[in-house]
Amino acid sequence: MPTSSPAGPLPPADGLLSAARRNLRELAHELSHVSHPSTPLLAGAPKLWQRLLPYVVVLALAATFIPVTITVLADDYGVSGALAGALGVAQAAPLLMLAHRPLQAWWIIFPADVAGALVLLGRPAAQHGVWPWTPPVIVAYLFLLLAVGLRETRRTVIGVWLVTGAAGALLHLISPDRSDGSALLLTILGAVVLVIGGAVRERGVAQRRLAEQETISEAERSHRTLLEERTRIARELHDVVAHHMSVITVQADSAPYRISGLPKAAEEEFTAIAAAARESLGEMRRLLSVLRSDGTEGDRAPQPGLDRLQQLVEATVRAGLPAQLALSTELRSWPGGVPPAVDLSAYRIVQEALANVVRHAPGARTQILVAPDKGHLLVLVVNGPAATRASPLETSGTGHGLVGMRERVRLTGGTLDTGPLPDGGFRVAARMPLPPPTAPVAPPTSPA
Structure with a gap:
């Protein structure tokens, strides 16, 4: 007989597998597709120096970490000059992309960091060497994670963190005797940085949405104000026009009695005028009846002048x-x-x-x-x-x-x-x- 838990029957195993596969597909899609256009960070800032600030920062990061990474690999870990230069450029040069494409930069830096850890695995253990992530790699990677958190969605941020932690855990399992906790340190610090970047990004998104709603609300208020004033004017003009149309009707109806000796054609013409005025007055009242929803006596009072x-x-x-x-x-x-x-x-x-x-x-x-x-x-x-x-x-x-x-x-x-x-x-x-x-x-x- 099928077993069941107190909370209800357990889900079938194939359902769990299909859900896991679906989540993995969505995660892979998030990691391979950016969630924002290639506009630079702070592109909408009002001042020029604010718009140029991201470029200055990424130039400073690249100019700092490329030589530092090469020097640390060559001097502290004994990597040959050519290989150290290639790894240093691969691990630090993509920092130039943080201003507009941080996720693509992650796709370059992360494999380069893993490749650097594998290269160091084949070298003799340094006396004070940190493995699998070197100190320049840890610091530069934190800047990378901050840029990712500021630009990408929550699902993408979680995916980047999971992949980073999984890579660190796998390298630790490959050589636990050389691992000194840098993988765990990067995972913890990366989580903190990603949370900060994601919070700042979501706050910015909320502020933009609030500004958009305020703009829409202001436009709606202006439109409503315009409609209310037009309605008020239409009510008052209705009173004025109705008065004159009523006078025309009365004059046309009473003309045959006030003017003696009118020919038959003139009497018929006055009758037609009175009928047309009366019909126009009725049409206008039916058309503007919706404007008198309150039905107050003030609306029917004589208008001032x-x-x-x-x-x-x-x-x-x-x-x-x-x-x-x-x-x-x-x-x-x-x-x-x-x-x-x-x-x-x-x-x-x-x-x-x-x-x-x-x-x-x-x-x-x-x-x-x-x-x-x-x-x-x-x-x-x-x-x-x-x-x-x-x-x-x-x-x-x-x-x-x-x-x-x-x-x-x-x-x-x-x-x-x-x-x-x-x-x-x-x-x-x-x-x-x-x-x-x-x-x-x-x-x-x-x-x-």
């Missing part, structure tokens, strides 16, 4: 902000009147600009100018620096204010200019087109 700017400024002054309004009287008698969209946008721009002054520069003296200028309505709000050194009510805003101003001005076909002033204040200047003035029509003269 230039005639309420004085009240807005007086309320701001009562709140403690010294503000002065210069509203041109020409706007009251402007031919054709100020368009509703421009009228509402001008009020909202002044309102938002004053709110920004209250939030970010409390007590700052503010000047508001609203006047016609070369066929445009000029809205200028300029404030000075904060009156006191007290902290502002808000140090960072949501961005809704400037986005809303920009959207409103763009909707009317105007331009917006905002920015700080040299004295520490802020300036908001909007220009929105006004209808061209039309010459008054002269009354007809009666015949003599």
